[in-house]
Amino acid sequence: xxxxxxxxxxxxxxxxxxxxxxxxxxxxxxxxxxxxxxxxxxxxxxxxxxxxxxxxxxxxxxxxxxxxxxxxxxxxxxxxxxxxxxxxxxxxxxxxxxxxxxxxxxxxxxxxxxxxxxxxxxxxxxxxxxxxxxxxxxxxxxxxxxxxxxxxxxxxxxxxxxxxxxxxxxxxxxxxxxxxxxxxxxxxxxxxxxxxxxxxxxxxxxxxxxxxxxxxxxxxxxxxxxxxxxxx
Amino acid sequence: xxxxxxxxxxxxxxxxxxxxxxxxxxxxxxxxxxxxxxxxxxxxxxxxxxxxxxxxxxxxxxxxxxxxxxxxxxxxxxxxxxxxxxxxxxxxxxxxxxxxxxxxxxxxxxxxxxxxxxxxxxxxxxxxxxxxxxxxxxxxxxxxxxxxxxxxxxxxxxxxxxxxxxxxxxxxxxxxxxxxxxxxxxxxxxxxxxxxxxxxxxxxxxxxxxxxxxxxxxxxxxxxxxxxxxxxxxxxxxxxxxxxxxxxxxxxxxxxxxxxxxxxxxxxxxxxxxxxxxxxxxxxxxxxxxxxxxxxxxxxxxxxxxxxxxxxxxxxxxxxxxxxxxxxxxxxxxxxxxxxxxxxxxxxxxxxxxxxxxxxxxxxxxxxxxxxxxxxxxxxxxxxxxxxxxxxxxxxxxxxxxxxxxxxxxxxxxxxxxxxxxxxx
Numbered sequence: 221x222x223x224x225x226x227x228x229x230x231x232x233x234x235x236x237x238x239x240x241x242x243x244x245x246x247x248x249x250x251x252x253x254x255x256x257x258x259x260x261x262x263x264x265x266x267x268x269x270x271x272x273x274x275x276x277x278x279x280x281x282x283x284x285x286x287x288x289x290x291x292x293x294x295x296x297x298x299x300x301x302x303x304x305x306x307x308x309x310x311x312x313x314x315x316x317x318x319x320x321x322x323x324x325x326x327x328x329x330x331x332x333x334x335x336x337x338x339x340x341x342x343x344x345x346x347x348x349x350x351x352x353x354x355x356x357x358x359x360x361x362x363x364x365x366x367x368x369x370x371x372x373x374x375x376x377x378x379x380x381x382x383x384x385x386x387x388x389x390x391x392x393x394x395x396x397x398x399x400x401x402x403x404x405x406x407x408x409x410x411x412x413x414x415x416x417x418x419x420x421x422x423x424x425x426x427x428x429x430x431x432x433x434x435x436x437x438x439x440x441x442x443x444x445x446x447x448x449x450x451x452x
Numbered sequence: 453x454x455x456x457x458x459x460x461x462x463x464x465x466x467x468x469x470x471x472x473x474x475x476x477x478x479x480x481x482x483x484x485x486x487x488x489x490x491x492x493x494x495x496x497x498x499x500x501x502x503x504x505x506x507x508x509x510x511x512x513x514x515x516x517x518x519x520x521x522x523x524x525x526x527x528x529x530x531x532x533x534x535x536x537x538x539x540x541x542x543x544x545x546x547x548x549x550x551x552x553x554x555x556x557x558x559x560x561x562x563x564x565x566x567x568x569x570x571x572x573x574x575x576x577x578x579x580x581x582x583x584x585x586x587x588x589x590x591x592x593x594x595x596x597x598x599x600x601x602x603x604x605x606x607x608x609x610x611x612x613x614x615x616x617x618x619x620x621x622x623x624x625x626x627x628x629x630x631x632x633x634x635x636x637x638x639x640x641x642x643x644x645x646x647x648x649x650x651x652x653x654x655x656x657x658x659x660x661x662x663x664x665x666x667x668x669x670x671x672x673x674x675x676x677x678x679x680x681x682x683x684x685x686x687x688x689x690x691x692x693x694x695x696x697x698x699x700x701x702x703x704x705x706x707x708x709x710x711x712x713x714x715x716x717x718x719x720x721x722x723x724x725x726x727x728x729x730x731x732x733x734x735x736x737x738x739x740x741x742x743x744x745x746x747x748x749x750x751x752x753x754x755x756x757x758x759x760x761x762x763x764x765x766x767x768x769x770x771x772x773x774x775x776x777x778x779x780x781x782x783x784x785x786x787x788x789x790x791x792x793x794x795x796x797x798x799x800x801x802x803x804x805x806x807x808x809x810x811x812x813x814x815x816x817x818x819x820x821x822x823x824x825x826x827x828x829x830x831x832x833x834x835x836x837x838x839x840x841x842x843x844x845x846x847x848x849x850x851x852x853x854x855x856x857x858x859x860x861x862x863x864x865x866x867x868x869x870x871x872x873x874x875x876x877x
Contacts (some may be wrong), residue, residue, distance in 0.1 A: 306773035331772065
């Protein structure tokens with residue numbers, strides 16, 4: 221790996237006050253991710269995977285240490301700047317698709333661009349292109365309840381990818397899908413990672429996901445116990 | 453983004469239909485109530501001003517103290533002199549002398565024997581002058597049921613109820629038996645030329661209407677009348693102007709040593725009309741305030757329920773990078789859309805029955821037993837005024853906005869650190 225990392229983490233601690241002292245959810249984390257990595261945080265429940273995703277996603281603040289995204293130290297960002305970082309640079313994929321049921325697939329995918337105040341014609345081009353990537357051009361006018369679980373998750377991926385984020389954070393994105401849909405969704409993400417050079421960072425303990433990762437970082441009790449490159 | 457939110461509002465009935473129904477119903481009730489109160493109050497005030505108090509009224513001080521008893525012996529003298537002063541100094545009003553009196557009206561048969569008799573309350577106004585002001589003021593053309601309006605001295609109009617009760621006929625002679633200004637007995641003959649119905653129970657029971665000059669002769673009141681009434685030329689009572697005119701007049705002419713000196717009172721100062729009017733205004737305000745309060749609580753609750761239903765949506769929007777302030781503002785914008793739409797629909801919905809009540813009214817004559825202070829119409833009507841078209845928008849938009857303002861605070865209590873957990877359950 222070479223060049224300026226897109227994410228760099230130094231001496232990161234996250235502690236929560238508890239009776240009789242502090243509980244360290246993350247302890248002395250040092251990591252960096254290059255552009256277009258397809259990496260995953262792996263470990264059992266309570267190992268600190270989601271906490272780390274929260275911190276990288278500007279949804280929470282570190283107790284000690286620093287996280288930099290594109291050279292910007294997240295601890296220095298105001299709430300508004302953090303929201304702007306999420307809007308422009310980051311994308312989230314959740315276990316459940318969280319599509320808005322009253323809007324069509326097209327409108328759901330369009331939402332991030334509306335927030336970014338894109339022009340209508342640019343929005344239309346970007347939405348159609350993204351839906352083409354995820355294979356949902358025939359479902360433009362469908363609403364989420366009319367789609368299968370896999371199609372919904374692909375629409376959720378389109379909603380993240382439409383704005384061209386530098387980093388996508390995915391928390392157990394296939395947890396609610398069957399094996400076939402899981403592979404389809406993972407293949408879609410892998411393809412986007414390769415074609416668009418988007419950095420994907422997963423939090424998972426699903427073997428199906430782990431097999432797709434290029435880099436596997438294993439966490440246990442808030443500490444990194446293994447950081448290995450695979451599939452390359 | 454507004455288009456996007458509006459689409460959401462239209463599609464999600466729980467977000468739009470229920471609050472819309474609440475706002476529409478609340479606004480409709482407020483508009484209807486306001487039109488009704490306005491109509492009832494306005495009608496009462498208009499009647500009382502037309503028949504009794506004027507917009508301002510000049511009497512002797514002694515008479516003003518006993519205004520409910522028709523004290524003919526305490527009437528104002530040198531009426532022409534006072535009329536001339538008033539017309540000269542306060543030309544923004546019409547000034548007319550009137551006399552109210554009481555007595556017995558006796559109807560003799562061909563032999564001169566009493567065939568019918570009854571107590572009457574008389575109103576003597578300037579019926580015969582060419583300006584026709586009093587005829588218009590009392591709306592006599594419309595009030596006339598049978599016969600014609602007096603054209604000559606000695607002719608009177610009798611209330612239709614009285615006319616029918618005593619089985620009278622047009623052209624019949626009538627003798628008024630009363631007391632004159634000096635306290636002596638007064639007897640005067642008239643001819644009945646018409647019957648009238650004012651639609652006001654208090655007047656229609658046993659009223660007669662005569663020309664002022666006739667009564668001045670009959671009751672020995674030369675250049676005297678029980679009162680001089682002033683009406684603003686625009687037709688509407690002007691509270692501040694009336695107060696100013698009365699104050700100016702009283703400062704100059706009221707003499708506390710002389711009970712027969714003139715005193716001017718505004719409409720609000722007579723028969724506790726001011727208090728009554730203020731009470732109606734307070735009632736209107738209280739009704740609106742109560743509706744705003746109740747609607748705000750209901751809409752707050754609706755907002756909370758909607759917030760819970762939309763918990764996921766708001767979380768996704770936060771994850772997508774929308775700031776809490778922006779989400780809060782968008783909820784307020786949605787509430788404004790609902791508020792304006794509900795207020796529009798509610799106003800429209802209320803104006804239909806309000807207009808119906810304005811045209812047809814509700815007959816309350818059976819409920820009116822006696823009324824000394826104010827003159828209530830037999831048919832109470834609503835009144836659609838320019839205010840009716842926008843009064844509903846104040847509580848409609850305000851309550852909806854207030855409801856969203858309070859319920860939306862929850863957005864700021866949400867921790868972004870919990871988003872992953874929240875959106876995955």
